[in-house]
Amino acid sequence: MMTLKKWVTTAGAALALSSLHGEMLDLEKDELKFGFIKLTDCAPIVIAKEKGFFEEEGLQVEVIAQPNWKQLLDNVINGELDGAHMLSGQPIAATIGFGTEAHIITAYTLDLNGNGITVSNAIWEQMQENDPALDTDTPAHPISAEGLKPIVEEKLEEGEKLQMGMVFPVSTHNYEIRYWLAASGIHPGFYTSEDKKGFTNAQVELSVTPPPQMPATLESGNISGYCVGEPWNQQAVAKGIGVPVTTNYDIWKNNPEKVFGVNAKWAEENPNTHIAVVKALIRAGKWLDETDDSGTLVNREEAVRILSQPNYVGADFDVIKNSMTGYFYFQKTDKREMPDFNVFFKYHSTYPWYSDGIWFLTQMRRWGQITEPKPADWYHEVAKKVYRPDVYLEAAKHLLEEGHIEESDIPWETDGYKPATDEFIDGVLYDPKDPIGYLNSHEIGNKDS
Amino acid sequence: MAESAKDKVKYKILKALDVSGFTAFDPVIRLIFGEEPQKQLQAIVKYLVIPFFFVLACLWIWTWMGPRHKTKSGEVPTPDIVWESAVINDTIADREEIKEQDFLLEGVEREAALAEVTKEYAVLSEEVKRLKELVATAEAEKAELEAKAIGPIQEKHDALKAEYKLAEKERDEGIAAISEEVAAGKADTASLIAAIRDDGVATDAERAELSALKSQIDEIRSQKYKPLEEARKSYDKVADAQFFMKTRLEFLDKRNLTVKLDEAQSKLDGYMTDLASAGSAKDALKIAKRAVKAEESVDRLEGQEYASAVTIYHQTKRSIFTVFVGFFMAAFVAIPVGIMCGLNKIFMACLTPIISVFKPVSPVVWLLIFQIVVGAFFPDPENHALLNFLNELPLISSLEINPALIFSACTVAMCAVWPALVNTALGVSSIDQDHINVARVLRLGFWNRLFKIVIPSALPLVFAGLRISLGVGWMVLIAAEALSSSDGLGKFVWDEYQNGSSLTFANIIMVCFVVGIIGFLLDRMMIVLQRFVSFDGGGTSV
Numbered sequence: 001m002m003t004l005k006k007w008v009t010t011a012g013a014a015l016a017l018s019s020l021h022g023e024m025l026d027l028e029k030d031e032l033k034f035g036f037i038k039l040t041d042c043a044p045i046v047i048a049k050e051k052g053f054f055e056e057e058g059l060q061v062e063v064i065a066q067p068n069w070k071q072l073l074d075n076v077i078n079g080e081l082d083g084a085h086m087l088s089g090q091p092i093a094a095t096i097g098f099g100t101e102a103h104i105i106t107a108y109t110l111d112l113n114g115n116g117i118t119v120s121n122a123i124w125e126q127m128q129e130n131d132p133a134l135d136t137d138t139p140a141h142p143i144s145a146e147g148l149k150p151i152v153e154e155k156l157e158e159g160e161k162l163q164m165g166m167v168f169p170v171s172t173h174n175y176e177i178r179y180w181l182a183a184s185g186i187h188p189g190f191y192t193s194e195d196k197k198g199f200t201n202a203q204v205e206l207s208v209t210p211p212p213q214m215p216a217t218l219e220s221g222n223i224s225g226y227c228v229g230e231p232w233n234q235q236a237v238a239k240g241i242g243v244p245v246t247t248n249y250d251i252w253k254n255n256p257e258k259v260f261g262v263n264a265k266w267a268e269e270n271p272n273t274h275i276a277v278v279k280a281l282i283r284a285g286k287w288l289d290e291t292d293d294s295g296t297l298v299n300r301e302e303a304v305r306i307l308s309q310p311n312y313v314g315a316d317f318d319v320i321k322n323s324m325t326g327y328f329y330f331q332k333t334d335k336r337e338m339p340d341f342n343v344f345f346k347y348h349s350t351y352p353w354y355s356d357g358i359w360f361l362t363q364m365r366r367w368g369q370i371t372e373p374k375p376a377d378w379y380h381e382v383a384k385k386v387y388r389p390d391v392y393l394e395a396a397k398h399l400l401e402e403g404h405i406e407e408s409d410i411p412w413e414t415d416g417y418k419p420a421t422d423e424f425i426d427g428v429l430y431d432p433k434d435p436i437g438y439l440n441s442h443e444i445g446n447k448d449s
Numbered sequence: 450m451a452e453s454a455k456d457k458v459k460y461k462i463l464k465a466l467d468v469s470g471f472t473a474f475d476p477v478i479r480l481i482f483g484e485e486p487q488k489q490l491q492a493i494v495k496y497l498v499i500p501f502f503f504v505l506a507c508l509w510i511w512t513w514m515g516p517r518h519k520t521k522s523g524e525v526p527t528p529d530i531v532w533e534s535a536v537i538n539d540t541i542a543d544r545e546e547i548k549e550q551d552f553l554l555e556g557v558e559r560e561a562a563l564a565e566v567t568k569e570y571a572v573l574s575e576e577v578k579r580l581k582e583l584v585a586t587a588e589a590e591k592a593e594l595e596a597k598a599i600g601p602i603q604e605k606h607d608a609l610k611a612e613y614k615l616a617e618k619e620r621d622e623g624i625a626a627i628s629e630e631v632a633a634g635k636a637d638t639a640s641l642i643a644a645i646r647d648d649g650v651a652t653d654a655e656r657a658e659l660s661a662l663k664s665q666i667d668e669i670r671s672q673k674y675k676p677l678e679e680a681r682k683s684y685d686k687v688a689d690a691q692f693f694m695k696t697r698l699e700f701l702d703k704r705n706l707t708v709k710l711d712e713a714q715s716k717l718d719g720y721m722t723d724l725a726s727a728g729s730a731k732d733a734l735k736i737a738k739r740a741v742k743a744e745e746s747v748d749r750l751e752g753q754e755y756a757s758a759v760t761i762y763h764q765t766k767r768s769i770f771t772v773f774v775g776f777f778m779a780a781f782v783a784i785p786v787g788i789m790c791g792l793n794k795i796f797m798a799c800l801t802p803i804i805s806v807f808k809p810v811s812p813v814v815w816l817l818i819f820q821i822v823v824g825a826f827f828p829d830p831e832n833h834a835l836l837n838f839l840n841e842l843p844l845i846s847s848l849e850i851n852p853a854l855i856f857s858a859c860t861v862a863m864c865a866v867w868p869a870l871v872n873t874a875l876g877v878s879s880i881d882q883d884h885i886n887v888a889r890v891l892r893l894g895f896w897n898r899l900f901k902i903v904i905p906s907a908l909p910l911v912f913a914g915l916r917i918s919l920g921v922g923w924m925v926l927i928a929a930e931a932l933s934s935s936d937g938l939g940k941f942v943w944d945e946y947q948n949g950s951s952l953t954f955a956n957i958i959m960v961c962f963v964v965g966i967i968g969f970l971l972d973r974m975m976i977v978l979q980r981f982v983s984f985d986g987g988g989t990s991v
Contacts (some may be wrong), residue, residue, distance in 0.1 A: 026742065027749075030749055038944075038947050038948065047789060050696075051704075052704045055704060055709075058746060058753075060753060061756070062756060065934070065944055065947075066934065067932075067934045067943065067947075071934065078827075078830070079828070079830055079831060080830055080851070080852065080853075110823075125660065129656075170553055212946070212947035212948070212949060213947070215949065229782075231949075233948075235949055240667065240671055259919070284949065295503050301690070302695075305688065305689070306692075307690045308950070309541075310541070310944065310945065310948055310950070310952075310956075311758045311759060313945075313948070314944065314947070314948025314949075314950055315948055315949055315950050316950045316951050317685055317688075319950075332667075332670050332671075340509060378813075388829070397592070441761075
C-alpha cells in the first residue's frame with residue numbers, strides 16, 4: 001500500500017482536479033467511433049463495447065470494421081475515427097514519417113502474441129523432405145526456417161524468388177517473418193530510400209495482403225506462405241490449404257502485438273475521454289484474461305461468441321475458439337495447448353512499454369525502413385513520444401480507486417523498460433537500453449556504429 | 450352498365466400492367482374477366498407456366514450442382530442454405546430491435562420482461578448443456594469412425610515407409626559400392642550415373658506412393674460427419690440464443706436506460722441533500738462540484754440512444770439512398786449539358802473528346818480519385834457543417850451521412866452521367882424538323898422553344914438515358930461501397946467475404962439476389978416514368 005500512496009500523492013498533486021473518488025470523468029466527447037480489422041486481437045475493444053465497459057464510462061462507442069491497415073490509419077488521421085486497433089508499428093512509423101506522416105500515440109497495448117506463420121501444403125511437404133524430423137504428424141517446435149532454405153535456394157537457381165505474404169510494411173508480422181527467415185540465414189530484403197517495397201537483396205519477397213484475404217491468396221498460389229494474426233492461420237488448417245509452422249510466441253516469447261492508437265491532437269483535445277477509454281479497455285482486458293482457481297480462462301468462450309458475430313470478426317465460432325481458448329491446431333492432427341497464444345492482460349501486458357517501441361524501431365532500422373543511422377537517444381525519444389504510460393497510469397489509478405483492479409495488476413513503479421531478454425528463436429539478447437548494440441548483434445540487417 | 454364498369458376496371462389494370470412492363474400477366478387478367486378463356490389459357494401456359502417451370506428447373510440444377518462442386522471454402526450453397534442465411538440475417542436484425550426495446554423499457558413492463566427473459570435464459574442454459582454433451586458424443590463417434598477408417602491405411606503407410614527406408618538404404622549402399630568400384634577402375638562411370646538416376650526415379654515413385662496414401666488419410670479426415678455437423682449446428686443455434694438472452698438480461702437490468710437514469714438521479718439527489726447540510730464552505734464547494742457533474746451525466750444519459758449494430762436492412766436502405774443521390778447528381782449535370790450538346794454542334798464538338806475519354810474509365814479509378822478529392826473537403830468530418838446539417842434532417846438522419854457516402858455517390862454520378870448525357874444530346878438533336886419549322890414560323894423565343902418544343906420531344910430519349918444511368922449507377926455503387934467500406938450492400942458483401950465463415954458463401958449469393966431484385970425494381974420504376982412522358986405509346990424493352 002505504501003508504494004501506491006506515494007504514487008497517488010505525486011501524480012495526484014499534478015492532477016488534483018480529476019482525483020474525485022469514484023466520479024465519472026469530465027468527458028470532452030462522449031460519442032466515439034473506433035476502427036478495427038477482423039482479427040481476434042481486436043477483442044478488448046469489442047468486449048469493452050459489448051460488455052458495457054464503455055457505457056459505464058459514459059461513452060457511446062461505435063466499432064467499425066476497416067478494410068485494411070492503411071485505410072484504418074488514414075481514417076484515424078483524418079478524424080473519421082477517434083481511435084483504432086493498430087499494429088504496434090503503425091503509431092511509431094506514422095510519428096517518424098515512414099508511410100503517412102502523423103503524430104499517433106498509444107496508451108494501451110491490446111495484446112501479446114497471437115500471430116502465426118503458415119506455409120502452403122506443397123511447401124510443407126518439401127520442408128518435410130528437407131528435414132526428416134518434420135515428417136511426423138506432431139513435429140517438435142519451434143520450427144525454424146532451415147527446412148525452407150533449400151527451397152528458397154532452388155527457386156533462386158531457377159531465377160525465381162519465393163513469394164510470401166504479410167499484412168503491412170510496418171506490421172509486427174513483417175518483422176516477425178523477417179526475423180524468422182533471417183534467423184535461418186534467408187535474406188528477406190531491405191527497404192531503401194528508393195525501394196519502398198523492401199525487395200532489395202531479397203531471397204524471399206514479402207508482399208502486402210490484408211489479413212482476411214490471406215487464405216484466398218495462398219490458395220490461388222500467388223504466395224507460398226504468410227504471417228498473419230488469428231483466425232487466418234486456423235482458417236488455413238480448417239480449409240486444408242496450409243500448415244502453420246510456427247507462432248510468434250516461438251519467435252519472441254510474449255512479444256507485443258497490437259496497440260490502441262489515437263491521434264495526438266485528439267488526445268490533447270480530449271484528455272479525459274482518452275483516460276475513460278483506456279479505463280474501459282483495461283477492464284475489458286482483465287475480463288478477457290480472468291481465470292478460475294484451476295487457471296482456466298473463464299470468459300473466453302463468451303468472448304468468442306461475441307467475436308464470431310458477423311459485424312465483428314465474423315469467422316465461425318469453432319475456428320475462432322481454438323486459439324482464443326488456449327489451443328492451436330498446427331495440422332488437423334496436431335492440436336496443442338497454447339494457453340498464452342493470446343495474452344490480453346497477464347504479465348502487465350497492457351502497459352505501454354517504451355521497450356516495445358524501441359524494439360520496433362530497431363527492426364525498422366534493421367530492414368532499412370529508417371534509412372539513416374540514428375543515435376541511441378533518438379530511439380528513446382521516439383518511444384517516449386509515442387507510448388504514453390501517463391495516461392495509462394491515470395486510468396489505472398481511477399480503476400483501482402473504484403475497485404475494478406488490484407494493485408498488483410499494474411506495474412506502478414516501472415521506468416517503462418522491460419528487462420533484457422533472450423527469449424527469441426535465435427537466442428539473441430535484446431536489451432532495450434542499448435538499441436544500437438542490439439541492432440549490431442544480428443547477422444543479417446543494417447548495422448550502425 | 451355493369452358490364453362497362455367491369456370493362457373499365459379491366460382496361461385500367463391492363464393499362465397499369467402495360468405501363469409497368471408486366472404485360473406477361475395480361476392473359477391472367479383477361480381470364481379473370483372471362484375474355485376468351487381458351488386463348489388466354491394458351492397464352493398463360495406459353496408465357497407464364499413454361500417460364501415458371503424453366504426457373505424451377507434452374508433452381509433444381511443449382512440444388513443438384515451445388516454440393517457436387519467442392520471449393521476450399523466449402524460447398525456451393527444450395528437455395529435452402531441461402532434462404533437459411535437470409536433468415537439468420539433477419540434474426541440478427543430482429544435481435545437488434547429487441548435489444549433496443551429492452552434498452553428503452555421502463556417500469557413494470559421492464560420488470561415483467563426481465564422475469565420472462567430470466568426464465569427463458571435458464572431454459573436455454575439447460576438446453577445448451579444438453580447439446581454440448583451431444584456434440585461431445587458426436588465428436589467422439591467421429592474420432593472413432595475416423596480411427597477405424599484411417600487405421601489400416603495408416604498402418605500400410607507406416608509399413609511402406611519403413612520398407613522404403615530400407616530400400617533406400619540398400620540403394621545407397623549399392624551406389625556407394627559402385628562408386629568405390631569406379632574409383633578402383635573396375636566399373637565404368639556410366640553405370641554409376643545410371644545407378645544414381647535409378648535411385649532418384651525410385652525415390653520419387655516411393656514418395657508418390659506415400660503421398661497418395663497420405664492424401665487418402667487427409668481425405669478421410671476432411672470428410673464431414675453428418676451427425677456431428679448437425680449437433681454443432683443446433684448447439685451453435687441454441688448457444689447463440691442463450692447468449693442473446695444473456696445480453697437482453699443486461700439491457701433489461703444494469704444497462705437499461707431508465708435504470709441508469711434512476712441511478713444517476715439518486716446520486717444527484719444524494720449530493721443535493723448533502724449540499725444542504727454541508728458543514729463548511731470547502732465541503733459545500735466540493736459537493737456542489739460533484740452535483741454539477743452528476744447533473745451533467747443525467748443530461749447525457751437522457752440523450753443516450755441504443756447503439757445498434759448495422760443490419761442488412763440498414764445497409765439496403767443506405768445503398769438505395771446513395772444510388773439516388775448519385776443518380777440525381779448525374780441527372781442534374783447530364784440533362785442541361787446534354788441539351789446544350791444537342792442544340793449546338795460546336796458545343797458538342799468541344800465535349801466529344803471529354804466524353805469519349807472519360808466514359809470508359811473504370812468506376813474503381815473514379816472512386817480512388819473522388820476519395821482523395823472529396824476527402825479534402827472534409828478535414829474534420831465530425832464538425833463539418835454540411836454533414837451535420839444533413840444528419841439532422843428528419844428522414845435521412847438515421848443513414849449517417851459521411852464522406853464515404855458522398856464519394857460513393859460521386860462515383861455513381863460519374864459513371865451514370867454518360868448514358869443520360871449522350872441520350873439527351875441524341876434526343877435533342879434528333880427532333881423532328883417539322884417541329885422546329887413550326888417554332889420558327891411561330892417565332893418562338895429561345896426559352897419558349899426550349900420548354901415547348903425541344904424538351905418535350907426529347908423527353909422519351911432523356912428518360913431512356915436516365916434509365917440506363919440508374920442501372921449503371923446501381924451496379925457501380927455495390928463495387929464502390931465494397932472498396933470504400935461505406936456502409937451499404939457492397940460493404941455487407943465485402944465484410945462477409947472477409948469473415949470467411951461457413952455462411953459467407955450463402956450470404957454473398959443472398960446479396961446477389963437482393964441487389965438483383967432491387968435493381969429490377971429500380972428499372973421498372975424508370976420504365977413507368979418513361980412511359981408517362983412518352984406520347985408515342987411505344988413499348989419499352991424489358
